[in-house]
Amino acid sequence: MFDLDLWREIFQSINKNRTRSLLSGFTIAFAILLFAILFGIANGLQNTFKEAFGSDARNAIMIFPGRTTKAHKGLQAGRRIQFKDEDYNMLLDEFGDKVQYITSKVNRNASASYKGERNNYELRAIHPEYMFIENNKIKSGRYINQHDLDNKTKVVVIGKVVEEELFIKEDPIGKYIDLSGIPYKIVGVFTDDEGDNEESVIYMPLTTAQFVYGNNDFVDMMHLTYNPKLSYDAAINFGNSITKSLKDKFSVAENDQRAIRLFNLAEGTKAVNQMMVGLSFIILIIGFGTLIAGIVGVSNIMIFIVKERTKEIGIRKALGASPKSIVSIILIESILITAIAGYFGLLIGMGVLELVAPYLEAYFIKDPSVSSGLVIGATLTLILAGALAGYFPAKKASRIKPIVALRND
Template identity: 60%
Template sequence: MFDVDLWREIFQSINKNRTRGLLSGFTVAFAILLFTILFGIANGLENTFDKLFIKTADNIIRIEKGTTSKPHKGLQSGREIFYNNTDYDFIKKEFNDNIEYISGNLGRNYQVKSTYKKGNYDITGVSPDYQFIEKMEIKEGRFINLNDYKKNKKVIVIGRLVEEDLFTNTTAIGKYLNLEGIQFKVIGVFTDNGGDQQERLLYMPTTTIQNLYVGDDKLRDISLTYNREIGMDKALTFGVELTKKLKIRKNVAPDDQRAIRVTNMALQTKGIDVMTSGLGVLIIIIGLGTLIAGIVGISNIMIFIVKERTKEIGVRKALGASPKSIVSIILVESVIITAISGYVGLLIGVGVLKWIGPSLEQYFITNPEVHPNIIVSATFILIGAGALAGFFPAKKASKIKPIIALRNG
């Protein structure tokens, strides 16, 4: 049952010994404060790593043109290495089992006119798979399909901000855009988490831009995503094998690092995974160290508090208080101080993270925050440690005879 007298006595004791209570509370609050900030910073770093992959798929491989740095098979150095549709088909056929999506890309800046306005935009010719490689979402209409690609159709997909720029209070779907005298039908409007720059782009079939504007089958680059089922190690091997076969195909020296530029996100992903794992372990160690320091601190304080209250315990016993009630008063008082202090430490920690959060972005820490469950768990650990630390000396003190307690106090 709820004992009003017991609680009144507890709060009177806390009020009477404010210094003691503040000292205990400060130890707990500081431990929770540090714990909150450390885990918040760790989460901020993880958010930064996640943000690196927000623009494109995290299993992407890019194949870009380069320049030979060494002569090979009678061919001089300084040759520019270009790709074309036959290279694109070769990669699809040769590595079909390892490829999830693939797109041959080509583009430049064009002047684009609508009925209402005009402007200069980067337009890229892509295959239907490009939508999934770049993680774009279709807001209206659709993306380029295989029929558009095979038949060189004059269709175009535009970013959300392009629609806002060129069309006034109306949808762009079904309307036409003039690209250097050629009319293209807008079939889709997309959004992209990559930001404003990504949403000011336009896409058409690669075959269309090759036939109408370029006059050959050259490609600027080839993008693909590897099949996730092959695993990280095989993805790295796939990247190496892809580079090796392209060097053979393009007559490039095996040790020429500049001619065939293959960027495999698997390598970066593996490095980031190792870094985040190491960071996680470090934060756990530091967090546990902070908790242990808090536990030791609150334990020492509780032992000191019990010793300091020896005389008080003697008086209580002399007045007929049972050992159980004496222990209960000390433990409940400890739990109240620890719980309130832990909550205060949590509030201050969260406040500090919100205050310094924006300034931490320059140090690659994005939106540092911590899940309340972690902090609540840490607070309960400190409460348990404080209660346990106070229990044994309190129980021992409660068994002392009143006369001895009064004499030693």
């Protein structure tokens, strides 16, 4: 039920007691403002952290072959290990459920030329899934696909830098690029967030490279990402079991560290993530701390307001105000002030974050921001706390005998 007269009473009370209303509003607005800014800065720190660890899949495992350093099972030390397609297949067969994406790789350097422009680039022969492992984006055309792999087609995908250096004012898609004397059709151009180095690369189907560079099924290394649902410890165990089964297959001594080298990012990621958890924890403490300070502030104000209005309550009661009308007039007023002040605090807080964001990047704080849902939640919490903190003294005040309230000078 909308009671216009009640609202008129409330607005009059707010308007005529401006200092009181402004002071309590200021407390609320300041609490919300601090909440937004502290949370925003903490979020900014977290963003910096996230960015520092690049856009490559963070759940990656890389496996390189090396030379044995220990004699084992009658085989001499110094033997060279060579991965082949069957090793890739073995990993898929044995660990398929733990693998998210996997690719074999052949790495070469290629001298590339197009219409007289010439340069040397890194050449990577890969499976199509490599796109997700490297987090490549397609700028134009397409990526290497399964069809290329099956048919050993002579196609390549070039990095943005290759495009810029060799194709002046020309669309490279569909053109033929010469790599060490063999023409390949360019089917796509890719970009990589990690910058120029990663964009000065040419990708080619694995099978094509194997055919062209030796007509064999050799693989230089394998690169995979593990199922992101694995815990860090499970991921580290997974890496260890890959090493073990490869060592078994190549008859390598268990304590031979050079023959099969495996880099598991889970080990580093674990440390980073623990730091992130620590940071989130600090953010949480800051948030709750500010909120609790706000709640205490609101409660104090409410108790003070009720105290200050005791005499008015007595007068109103003597004139026939019911306890319910006393409680509602005080509560609605406090809720209204809290809501409006909270909203202003939110606006100012977000505005301040927006304004100072560019200057904070030097201090490892990137994109400091808070979700408005979070701040609205904080405001609602304060409103609720204010209402609760106001309800009990208001209820008590509405019950005191008018004569006691009137005596209160």
